[in-house]
Amino acid sequence: MRVIVEKDKEGVSRRAAQFVANLVRRRPTCVLGLATGSTPLGMYAELIRMHREEGLDFSRVVTFNLDEYVGLSGSHPQSYRHFMQQSLFDHINIDPRDTHVPDGRALDFENYCEQYERLIAEEGGIDLQVLGIGSDGHIAFNEPGSSLGSRTRLKTLTEETVRDNARFFGSEKEVPRLAITMGVGTILESRQCLLLAAGDSKARAIRDTIEGPITAQVTASALQLHRDVIAVLDEEAARLLERRAYYREVEQAQAALQAGQLGKFGMPTS
Ligand code: GLP
Secondary structure, three states: OEEEEEOOHHHHHHHHHHHHHHHHHHOOOOEEEEOOOOOOHHHHHHHHHHHHHHOOOOOOOEEEEOEEEOOOOOOOOOOHHHHHHHHOHHHOOOOHHHEEOOOOOOOOHHHHHHHHHHHHHHOOOOOEEEEOOOOOOOEOOEOOOOOOOOOOEEEEOOHHHHHHHHHHOOOHHHOOOEEEEOOHHHHHOOOEEEEEEOOHHHHHHHHHHHHOOOEOOEHHHHHHHOOOEEEEEEOOOOOOOOOHHHHHHHHHHHHHHHOOOHHHHOOOOO
């Protein structure tokens, strides 16, 4: 896993937006996997700025969101569909028909989940999946204990997640107890994953994800099995990582290589 540590949350947002924007420029028809929560908000704001000021073109981009609360319609202010419209889709030139967020009010969930998986496959799979992380180490709504091979399905939220997300609702009582979520297996099939985390409340989950054992108790740790994951963290979220100095060295080496400074690695330079 590539680990990039930025000074603060703003740095995480800028860096993450660069990765997404580079892909959109390189591959205008790319398929993006998107996440909700407070962490990617700054990244979405930066992408909107790039669209307005630099002409970043989303007209042929297709998106799939990770999850949605069961019982909420897309117009509910706390639904993830509504969140995506407000935070990104309404401000860029994406075709609304190409934005997919699971339907929290689908009647036949089993069929609907299979259909969501099929749709992802029909679009050629996800090129870049953006991920936040829950304080218990979950990705999407794959709570501890989720099968690491799981697919899109219904999931019961843990007390910790309900508590964490109550800040978006009036109270804990109003937080839905069920969600429809891509599975860990679905996420692992994306070509590249971009894991974002900021703040001290994520430090333990990030340590367990990056340096702990692979376990269904911390579903984000399954990302260690993926061949192309970039974690972009702020200093606080990276606080408990033991190998921080090494990750910094890797980034410096990478930058030197990109700048063609081969002499640094004992290679002839002319
Ligand atoms: C929810 C979402 C996750 C998200 C997590 C963290 O559980 N389903 O996709 O990563 O919240 O949210 P935040 O970024 O607000 O901390």
